Amino acid sequence: MDVILLSAKTPKKVVLRFLKQESMLAVSGAAVLLVIMVALLGPLIMPHDPISVSLTEKVQTPSFQYPFGTDPLGRCILSRVIQGTRTSLTAAVVIVSISGIGGVLLGLLAGYKGGGVDSLIMRLVDVLLAFPSIILAMALIVSMGPGLESVIVALTLVHWTGYARLVRAEVLTLKQAEFVEGARALGNSSSRILFKYILPNVLAPVLVMASLDIAHIILSMASLSFLGLGAQPPEAEWGAMINQGREFIRTAPYVTLFPGLALMFSILAFSLLGDSLRDYFDPRLRDKVIE
Amino acid sequence: MLIEVKDLVKDYRVGILKNRCVRAVDCVSFSLQVGETLGLVGESGCGKSTLARLILMLIKPTFGRVCFEGQDLTDLSQAELLKLRREMQIVFQQPQQSLHPRMKLAESLAEPLRLYKLVKSKAAEKERVRHLLHEVGLSEEHLERYPHELSGGQAQRVALARVLALKPKFIVADEPTSMLDVAVQAQILSLIKKLQQEHKIGMLFISHDLEVIRGISDRVAVMQGGKLVEMGSKEQIFREPQHPYTKFLTGTVFELPTRLKRDNLRLVH
């Protein structure tokens, strides 16, 4: 009578319980999944060609044919928003993967080796962090010429520093942990300790950071494109689209509204995912068990 | 002679500018025979854990020598040291934290076997892991668990099994029971003693608890402020302590149940 097993663990029940306990994670995960699906299925679900100009149909209000209306060059806004998802997400994923992997590796190296290697890497991080990141990106873009490739290079150069710092701090704590010391006493080599013992334990915060970073990068890219430094016409990109609709904001608000909403939705989805992942990975918040 | 430690010194640089020097271990010398247990007792912060890590070369000494079976460890390269690691092992204080939190026990136990290629096949590995589990009093149902699903005592048994897998000649036990309850402490201590005698392992047993030291050691060394202040056979240390600090420590032992609260009012007031 002391233990009441209310139900056995069937897969359906496990899923239901997960949805109930981690509703935030489930909702934000679904939203992120939606964004990714839109990006992947883009060409299949676009009603029109996102870049073909049709001056006879410019700035039309939303209709059955053009659910989101058309822009000043007569292009279907829905198709362009979908194409914009592809642009933003691809660029964000490329930036986060490169800066994430690079940052993690450099952070591991700095934290584990210490000494001169550590000083060198961390001073470089300090120097990069001393510039406001968007200004640094702008400077790089100006010297490389505007365009998506420049934005990707510029943001990658800025973003790896966050991962390096985070991982280095985690490594410094983990290095002292008894199970790492034990692994050393057992006779593990340095590289094995680094990748088998330390890396898996820093991945959770890195994943959280990556999710938050994607949101941040999508916004940075939109800002740069809005300023005319990122995606160049006729490429579909949310920031550039908002810029285009600026002068029509009184007469045709839908030209800016829909890319703006898409931007907001994706940023919110990735930010929420990051926050709920952080809660999910924190064992103190996960199961509260009293000793 | 299994272990010979000579004039071991460890200095740490502390402070923001790393300009102050603190001596954690000060000129420590002792030796340990095959199959013998030396108990090392002292307060927290007296340098006993630093000494343990120095002997195993987990940290580099500032000065002095550590010889294992006549071979000077301080001269060895990292690669040569890695080979010797198998023979010298350590058991830590915090049992749950001394295991990889994301490794199941089956994996944790198989790791040392794979690391030194001690088993030929998967089947042999399974058999050996099972044997190790039984040796430390756990059963196969524990194999699929993660460290946080174990009690402190069970985790310490796993740590012991991992060490035993390598058939070491020398073990350092660094306060292996100080975080455990009295009842679990008794289980772990008797297990350590049994395993040590069966496998003829030389052991340096570190504890702040004189009663524990008395129960497990052949010889006892007393450490204070980084120095060994007294060393002798168990009987000598407990019957006729010479150094004032040893006398002070033996005074903190309470025996049960001959002294109860009523008899101890003078001690309390």
Place this chain on the structure above:
Amino acid sequence: MLNKQVMSPLLSIRALSTCFQIQETVVKAVDNVSLDIYPDEVLALVGETGCGKSVLALSILRLLPENSLSEGSILYKGFEILEGSNEELRALRGREIGMIPQSQASSLNPLLKVGWQVMEVLRLHTKVRKPDAHKKVVELFSRLQLPEPEKRMDYYPHQLSGGMRQRVLVSMGVACNPNLILVDEPTKGLDAVLRMEVVKLLGRQAAENNRSMLLITHDLSVAALLADRIAVMYAGEIVEMGSSAGVLKIPRHPYTQSLLDSLPGRGFKPIPGFSPSLSRIPPGCRFQPRCRVACSKGAALHPDLREADPNHYVRCFHAD
């Protein structure tokens, strides 16, 4: 020393059960516990990690998390704690019932001066002005033999040694002069020297003005030095309770006997097996699977706590 029969208890716990809901299981951490604490008495609650003794202490202060449920009755000076409102409970905590938490390393706020932290407790419960509170804390520190009490007021926790931090924690627990102090594992993880210091410190506190103490510990030797009576807990329930001398010199329950034998000074004879997890408690006598005199009756039936000797209660079929 006192005739317990004629005094009314300060705290009276009757049939207390505390459950936790963890995911889909209900775990009973405290099962049908009844005990009394009399004025001027130290009662030690002895048991292993996970036996429910800390949960019992937190139940008394109603400091358990949301997913818990306490049933039964806890009467403090006639006041039913389990039915008290939040305001009533806040007035009770610290002022009437003090608590000295377990970990001296993590129970103090590292960013605040220790003097301020103790003053805060005083000012929460009494309408004392700041300079007076300051004076009172200095007095408290010197009574607890903290060296240079005036100077220590302005120290941060990390600037104090372990023993001094323990004194600060004790001073927080006794600041408002509570009638009852709950002390949770005061010696866990401390070295022998510090342990002796803490025992002396608590002994002095218990001896002061008719104060009662509930001492929660796994260490029988600490209980022996401080307690008038000892209650031994195993797997959520009390298995033996009586005077210290009775329980320690003539233990009647096999678990208490085994626990005494596992002390290092007694040659650390281990108890076989593991203590059951509170979510998987054996039917019948809970100690039966590990018992040295295990009986078939105990495998099937659950023994009651019975008075084996006057004022000595045992939960065992062999006690008669």
